[in-house]
Structure formats: structure tokens, C-alpha cells
Amino acid sequence: MEILWAPWRMEYVAAGNEEGECIFCPGNDRSHDEERLILYVGGRSVILMNRFPYINGHLLVAPVRHVSSLDALTDGEKLDLITMVERAVRILTKAMNPGGFNVGLNLGRIAGAGVEDHIHFHVVPRWSGDTNYITVIGDVRVIPEHIRATYKKLLPLFHDV
Numbered sequence: 001m002e003i004l005w006a007p008w009r010m011e012y013v014a015a016g017n018e019e020g021e022c023i024f025c026p027g028n029d030r031s032h033d034e035e036r037l038i039l040y041v042g043g044r045s046v047i048l049m050n051r052f053p054y055i056n057g058h059l060l061v062a063p064v065r066h067v068s069s070l071d072a073l074t075d076g077e078k079l080d081l082i083t084m085v086e087r088a089v090r091i092l093t094k095a096m097n098p099g100g101f102n103v104g105l106n107l108g109r110i111a112g113a114g115v116e117d118h119i120h121f122h123v124v125p126r127w128s129g130d131t132n133y134i135t136v137i138g139d140v141r142v143i144p145e146h147i148r149a150t151y152k153k154l155l156p157l158f159h160d161v
């Protein structure tokens with residue numbers, strides 16, 4: 001049985017579209033949020049879609065600050081991050097009705113972090129039988145339209161966050 005939760009591969013693809021800029025740093029310019037698949041920017045946390053997800057609905061939750069480790073986070077940031085992970089799960093549940101989730105954190109390159117200098121949680125919805133789907137699809141980079149469609153579906157749900 002193939003194991004879907006292969007975070008090193010996820011991270012490779014997450015980092016694959018970078019052009020030198022940190023994909024997790026939201027910056028002050030909101031005009032490229034759609035292009036960057038950013039769903040939410042709060043005072044402390046940012047939520048975006050993985051541009052090359054292992055499965056549709058794969059979200060990333062990061063602190064707004066560019067920090068690489070858990071101990072660099074303030075207590076307020078830690079609370080906000082977990083709160084946003086919870087909301088991401090709730091919104092995905094409402095929008096996509098998955099049967100479960102994998103929520104994970106890769107610390108350091110050897111643990112699979114593709115962008116190791118800006119800490120981030122993966123929130124990956126799971127459906128019964130999705131490993132078969134992934135096996136069939138093989139290279140999930142073929143579904144960018146699905147990502148855009150999912151982005152448009154999820155974005156309004158994050159307005160109330």
C-alpha cells in the first residue's frame with residue numbers, strides 16, 4: 001500500500017515554483033495574493049495553497065514572520081498558528097468534505113523541509129481511496145486548473161476567519 005503522507009516530496013514541489021522569494025512571507029502587497037494562492041493573511045499567520053499539491057486542497061499555514069524554528073515563535077504566534085490550522089481544517093471540511101486530515105510539520109532539510117527557513121504546517125485533506133487516485137494521477141502537477149478552482153471556492157470562506 002502506497003503511503004500518501006510523503007512530506008519530503010510535498011516539500012519539494014512546494015518549493016518548486018520559487019523565484020528567489022520566500023513563498024511564505026506575505027509582504028505588504030496584497031495585489032498578487034491570488035497568483036500566489038494566498039487565502040488569508042492575518043496579523044500573525046498566513047494561509048496559502050500548495051502550488052503543487054500532493055492532493056487537491058493541500059494548504060500551508062505559516063507565521064507571518066520569517067522564522068525557521070518553533071522556539072523562535074512567540075506564544076502569541078504559536079496560539080495563532082494552531083488556531084489557523086484548526087480553521088483551515090474546519091473550512092476544508094465544510095468545502096470539500098474529506099474523511100480525515102494529515103497535519104504536519106517538517107523541521108530541517110533532512111526531515112523533508114523544502115523551505116526550511118520559514119516554518120509552516122501542512123494541512124492535507126484525505127479521502128477514502130485517495131491513495132488509488134494519487135497512484136493513477138502519478139504526477140499531480142497536471143491539475144493546476146483544479147488548484148485555481150479550489151482557490152476560488154475556498155477564498156470567500158477565509159474572509160470570515
Ligand SMILES: [Zn+2]
Pocket residue numbers: 022023024025065066067117118
Ligand atoms: Zn519567509
